[in-house]
Amino acid sequence: MDERLVQRMVEWEREVVEQFLKKFPERKREFLTEEGVVVRRLYTPTDLESRGWDYVGSLGFPGSYPFTRGIYPTMYRGRPWTIRQYAGYGSAEDTNQRFKYLLSVGQTGLSMAFDLPTQLGLDPDNKLAWYEVGKVGVSMPSLLEMDIVFREIPMDRISTSMTINATAIEVLSMYVLVAESRGVPRSVLDGTIQNDILKEYIARKNYIYPPEPSMRYSTDAIIFCAKEMPRWNSISISGYHFEEAGATPAMEVAFTLADAVEYVRWVVERGKISVDVFAPRLSFFFASRTNLFEQVAKFRAARRMWAKIMRDRFNAKDLRSMMLRFHTQTAGVMLTAQQPEVNIIRTTIQALAAILGGTQSLHVNSYDEALSLPSEEAVKLSIRVQQVLLYESGVVDTVDPLGGSYYVEWLTDEVEERAWRIIDHIDRLGGMLRAIELGYPQSEIARAAYEYQVRVDRGEIPIIGVNMFAEPEVPKVKVLKVDPEVRRRVVDRLGKLRSDRDLLKVLNALDGVRKAAENLEVNIFPYVLEAIRCKATLGEVSNVLREVWGEWRAPETV
Amino acid sequence: MSTYVTEVRQLSGRRFRVLIAKLGLDGHDRGAKVIARALRDAGFEVVYLGVHQTPDDVVRAAVEEDVSVIGISILSGSHLELVQDVVKLLRERGLNIPVVVGGIIPPEDADVLRGLGVYEVCGPGTLLRDVVEIFKRAVTV
Structure with a gap:
């Protein structure tokens, strides 16, 4: 402990601060982060020392364990994050057009949104799907649609992230088959499937089957990708949806990493493969909120924790297994319908937090999204926000520019400590699957x-605009509406597919899926791939799995 | 919010029962759950149906549970079609239960919903005390 510093600090508080406060009192008795951490007036090296912080142990160097300062040695100096706006609506033609537009204004990766029927294994002609197509x-519903979405888009050069979980294997099969029909082998495909079913039970709610068979499904996808798609991220373990549902930053980190631990356990056990075979392709997804420093601390803490978990708990040897690579989306829940232009300022701060936190990929929400799907102009602005940060701001010129800030380092330690406490609790409950069955993360959120x-x-x-500086009227923004003709178009095409195919082959392939689902010893992926190749629809494959595994109805509590 | 408890009880001498449900395939249930808790804290008896409810599920539950207000949350953009079905089913059964809709509802759609007979629409940013106030008014309809 630096005695001189402690002494000076005591003097400063007594002689300078106290005098000053008499004239100019602080605005609040207590300043809190969103986590509820009490923020002190000033941080000094003493705050770090008292936590046992040391440069080499706590930070190390970027690209080296424990990766607190970033996963690459040169970070954005060498490799900018991927500008990746989540997009997709209407028919395959609408989405193809939006993708091409995004690429034309400077987007560098694709992120594909699927409608709810697709996410829940329902074909568009199913009555339950009716209004949501x-x-x-x-x-x-089939590979015909995937083919249209990727018309004139180079699948060998662009990376594609797909937000798909309960039907991830069906949809990835379509992507692989379309790419292969264009001469692009699956081994070179670059992209991500979300494939994170645990968070569906906790927060996102797009599950189909009960947790156990769902974990097997998800695990099979990870194992298949590890063997056949070396450049594909087989899962995107997501904290974003926890944050959107209400989780604090420490909860977001803890629940995400606890989910990750559960997946690693399953893959090791089921795949009989060592962690270093698949862990380098595990990826993550977090939210970024407006509380800038706490968010930066959250990202840095998550990175350090994952490195420790992989090294100490799972004995990973490959450094890439310990690297937490993540996508970030700015927090949708922080958008306001009131004075929507103000959202551009919010998302800029959130994007800055993600970059200062070392993200590999970024989606910036559009300012009109508290009202509807984003318009083209609004999405372009989101891309421009990222481009200004990348090319004009200079924040990317050095690695981890906030590293060494007494406050940020202290807060990184604080978020980490709180997140470990939650993870310890989940361990005591018997892991995340058990914790979910008990309703623990759900009720905390x-x-x-x-x-x-x-x-x-x-x-x-x-x-601002809601409980402060509010204005009487909600402005009428021009909102994007999905063409009601979309369903007819998609259903027509589905009808054509059904009449054009060899039904016997389809039924045989679906029977293969059924037998694979019944037999725990086999990986289900190749069977689903074969069924999709024979032009089985997404709904048909899901129905077979429903028949074998059953459907999940979660107990609902407030 | 304890004043609401007293006021609401004084209105009729009983605890009003309301229904909160997620209509359609949309899973965003943060809003529905927060509103359910707020209404409970305000003295209402809340029947929470949860996610993935069809219009038929909602109307059936409303009858079975004998609720005074139906609160529906939708964030998937299918509010016009789904709510229209709920309103139609209620009319067919001769029921006059006020329906309150919350979620990502563009302002012009809010007008359409009111035109269909929806009691009130609560868009993003609506404060809890205002939502409670709306339900309190709705039970006296």
């Missing part, structure tokens, strides 16, 4: 969401 993403909203109501959490 093409609404929150593109309708994808619901509690946090309610407490947050009560504080917004009380004005303790200020939201």
Whole structure:
């Protein structure tokens, strides 16, 4: 402990601060982060020393264990993050057009949104799907649609991320088959499937089957990719949806990493493969909120924790297994419908937090998204925000520019400590699958969401345009609407597919899927791939799996 | 919010029962759950149906549970079609239960919903006390 510093600090508080406060009191008795951490007036090396912080142990160097400062030695000096806006709506033609537009204004990777029927294994002619076809993403009942989405898009050169979970294998099969029909082998395909079913039970709610068979499904996809698609991220373990549902930053980190631990366990056990065979292709997905420093601390803490988990818990030897590579999306829940232009300022700060936190890929929400799907102009602005940060701001010129900030380092340690406490609790419950069955993460998130909203109501959490500086009218923004003709178009094409195919081959392939689903010893992926190749639809494959595995109805509590 | 508890009870001498449901395939249930808790804290008895409810599920539950208000949350953009079905089913059964809709609802769609007979639409940013107030008014309809 630097005695001189401690002494000077005591003097400063007594002689300078106290005098100053008499004239100019602080605005609040207590300053809190969103986590509820009490923020001190000033941080000095003493705060770090008292936590046992040391440069080499806590930070090390970028590209080296524990990766606190970033996963690459040169970070954005060498390799900018991928500008990747989540997009997709209506029919395959609409989505193809939006993808080409995004690429034309400077997007560097694709991220594909699927409609709810596709995510829930329902074909667009299913009555339950009726109103939802093409609404929150593109309708994808068969490989014909995938072929149209990627017309004139170079599948060998662009990376594609797909937000697909309960039907991830069906959809990835379509992507692989379309690429292969164009002469692009699966071994060179670059992209990601979300394939994170655990977070569906906790927060996102797009599950089909009960947790156990769903974990087998997800695990089979990871194992298949490890063997046949070396450049494909076989899972994107997601904290974003926890944050959107109400989780605090420490909860977001802890629940995500606890999910990751569960997946690693399953793959090692089921695949009988060593962690270093598949862990380098595990990827992550987090939210970025406006509370800048706490978000940066969150990303840095998550990176350090994952490195420790992989090295110490799973005995990984390959450094790439210990690297937390992640995509970030700015927090949708922080967008306001009131004074929507203000959202551009919010998302800029959120994007900055993600970059200062070392993200590999970024989606910036559009300012009109509290009202509807984003318009072309709004999405272009989101891309421009990223380009200004990358090319004009200079924040990318050095690695981890906030590293060494007394406050940020202290807060990184604080978020990490809180997240470990939650992970320890989940370990005691018997792991994440068990914790989910007990409703633990669900109830923690619901509690946090309610407490947050009560504080917004009380004005303790200020939201410009909502509980502060509000204006009487919600402005009428021109919103994007999905063409109601979309369903007819997609259903027509589905009818054509069904009449054009060799039904006997389809039925045989679906029978193969059924037998594979019944037999725990085999990987289900190749069987689904074969069925999709024979032009089975997404809904047909899902129905077979439903018959074998059953459907999940979660107990609902408030 | 304890004043609401007293006021609501005084209105009729009983605890009002309301239904909160997620209509359609959309899984975003943060809003629905937060509203359910707020209404419970305000003295309502809340029947929470959860995600993936069809219009038929909602109307059936509303009858079985004998609720005074139906609260529906939708963020998937299918609000016009789905809510229209709920309203139609209620009419067919001769029921006059007020329907409150929340979610990502563009302002012009909010007008359309009101035109269909929806009691009130709560868009993003609506404060809890305002939502409670709307339900309180709705039970006296």
